[in-house]
Amino acid sequence: MDTLAMHISNGIINGPVAAVFAAFALAVLALCVVRGRQDLDERLAPMAGLVAAFIFAVQMLNFPIFTGAVSGHLLGGALATMLVGPWVGTLCVAVVLIVQALVFGDGGVAMLGLNITNMAVIGTAVAYPLVALLLRLLPRTVSGLAATAVVASVVSVLAAAMGFVVQYWLGGTTDLGSGLVGLAGTMAGVHLLIGVGEGLITATTVVTVAKVRPDLVYALRGRRIVTPDTPQVPAAGGAR
Amino acid sequence: MSGGGGRVAKRSNLFVLGGLLVALLLAGVVSNFASAHPDGLDSSLREGCVFDADDTIVGGSCPAQQAREHELADSPLADYGVRGVDNEYLSTGLSGVVGVLLTFTVGGGLFWLLRRRSDGGVARSAASGDEADPTPGGADVSATADGRR
Numbered sequence: 091m092d093t094l095a096m097h098i099s100n101g102i103i104n105g106p107v108a109a110v111f112a113a114f115a116l117a118v119l120a121l122c123v124v125r126g127r128q129d130l131d132e133r134l135a136p137m138a139g140l141v142a143a144f145i146f147a148v149q150m151l152n153f154p155i156f157t158g159a160v161s162g163h164l165l166g167g168a169l170a171t172m173l174v175g176p177w178v179g180t181l182c183v184a185v186v187l188i189v190q191a192l193v194f195g196d197g198g199v200a201m202l203g204l205n206i207t208n209m210a211v212i213g214t215a216v217a218y219p220l221v222a223l224l225l226r227l228l229p230r231t232v233s234g235l236a237a238t239a240v241v242a243s244v245v246s247v248l249a250a251a252m253g254f255v256v257q258y259w260l261g262g263t264t265d266l267g268s269g270l271v272g273l274a275g276t277m278a279g280v281h282l283l284i285g286v287g288e289g290l291i292t293a294t295t296v297v298t299v300a301k302v303r304p305d306l307v308y309a310l311r312g313r314r315i316v317t318p319d320t321p322q323v324p325a326a327g328g329a330r
Numbered sequence: 331m332s333g334g335g336g337r338v339a340k341r342s343n344l345f346v347l348g349g350l351l352v353a354l355l356l357a358g359v360v361s362n363f364a365s366a367h368p369d370g371l372d373s374s375l376r377e378g379c380v381f382d383a384d385d386t387i388v389g390g391s392c393p394a395q396q397a398r399e400h401e402l403a404d405s406p407l408a409d410y411g412v413r414g415v416d417n418e419y420l421s422t423g424l425s426g427v428v429g430v431l432l433t434f435t436v437g438g439g440l441f442w443l444l445r446r447r448s449d450g451g452v453a454r455s456a457a458s459g460d461e462a463d464p465t466p467g468g469a470d471v472s473a474t475a476d477g478r479r
Binding site (some may be wrong): 096097098099100101102123126127128129130131132133134135136137138139140141142143144145146147148150151152153154155159160161162163178181182185186188189190191192193194195196198199200251254258262263264266269272273276277280281283284302303306 | 341342343345346349350352353354356357360361363364365366367368369370371372373374375377378391392393394395396397398399400401402403405407408409410422425426429430431432433434435436437438439440441442444445446
């Protein structure tokens, strides 16, 4: 087996379940096109292309996990949702997965619906409400933004991993019996660590963009981040 | 207002260009330092099997045994390498550069075609004729056409 396979390979999940998820993924992507169009203006469109290209690049960068001979890489759902919003973000990750499957032989073509469901749909759908909530609760500072990125990344990667476990429960080609619980545990443990790595990458990237061009961060629309350079004018009473 | 919009679009394109360079550097150079260990999913599916030095299953039982060949395993860019390029670093780096440019073109092109063209963008689009130019660079053209105040 090749060492660079990063997504679900052919043969892991049976055909009927893969087909059901392909139909599901297609329907969600169609919805994302309809809703995403409202966000896509001539400023967001090139930015979304960049986000897809950036996720492709960072997905090549497997980082080692300290538990041993295991690596992980960014999935990109949290990053995409923070930079370009949930609808366009889902499309960004899906474009990456489609290019990887059709050109780079990464992730079976027959498994594309499963991979899109886990990483593009679940990864983004879980991250977005968390990002919206945390940005409301946490202080409007760079650290607040970074913490939001880390938490959203960890939870979204764990959710994506559990998406796979559900798919395996529905249509895994090896009957694991009660071993499915073991698979869920292993997946959760490893992806908790991968999620932390993803969180660091996402936080670094989003904070960098927020410092250079805060107007290009979708999650910060209508908000202002207080940085040390921002002149702070304390309001009467001093509360934020 | 439309002039300001054009200027903003132009600055955005500069940002996108810079970001693209970073992505090219990551995929073209840094990718060679990536960990070659199986990733979280792969390693979870290999649990229970015994592998030899060539990464072939020699015993035990695990979900990864069921893995079948990829439909496009013969693709010239399969497994993030360029067929015919023997230098491993060059092969990985080149495939990364092609992947970033391809993803940007496919994704950016798709998003550009899908973009909303209302709210004042109509006049600008019509004036600079960027309907006929469905590339992200089109915004640049429209920005210079009326971007100065």
